[in-house]
Amino acid sequence: MLSLTESAIRASFVNCTKGETKRLAVPRDLDQQPWHDLDFFGWRDPAADGRAYLVAESGGGLVGVALRVATQSGRARRSMCSLCLTTHTGDGVSLMTARKAGREGRQGNSVGAYLCADLACSLYLRGRKDAGRRLDETITLAEKIERTSANLAAFLTRVTS
Ligand SMILES: [Zn+2]
Secondary structure, three states: OOOOOHHHHHHOOOOOOHOOOOOOOOOHHHHHOHHHHOOEEEEEEEOOOOOEEEEEEEOOOEEEEEEOOOOOOOOOEEOOOOOOOOOHHHHEEEEEEEEEOOHHOOOOEEEEEEEEEEOOOOHHHOOOOOOOOOOOOOHHHHHHHHHHHHHHHHHHHHHOO
């Protein structure tokens, strides 16, 4: 994806109040992110363990979603990210919930998905981060990226619809 500025990131959130958007923690090292290898930009709030964010290109614009990270059960188990289908052990995958955009969100509705806990799906797909084991698949990297983007688009649609 194209590199993002802090103001573009803050302006992209669809499920936050104006105040939340102003206060949320955007990484300071935006100029050092591997934008070329990212299908979306995701990060955890270093100061608030239960918060995560992702920003993706969607329909010519940007869609940002604030997420709540469920507390881990602590059991060592294998689980799979629903976006990139990378399998992690232990707490490498987290259940994250997004308050829905607009009126539905104000009524308390949210949607959840199991995601790579560090939101680095793009880097696992490209082998730039090692998850230990990936599905043994014969499809190409381009197809995996396409599948991940489709899964992400479906998640974003659930948040905004
Ligand atoms: Zn993932």
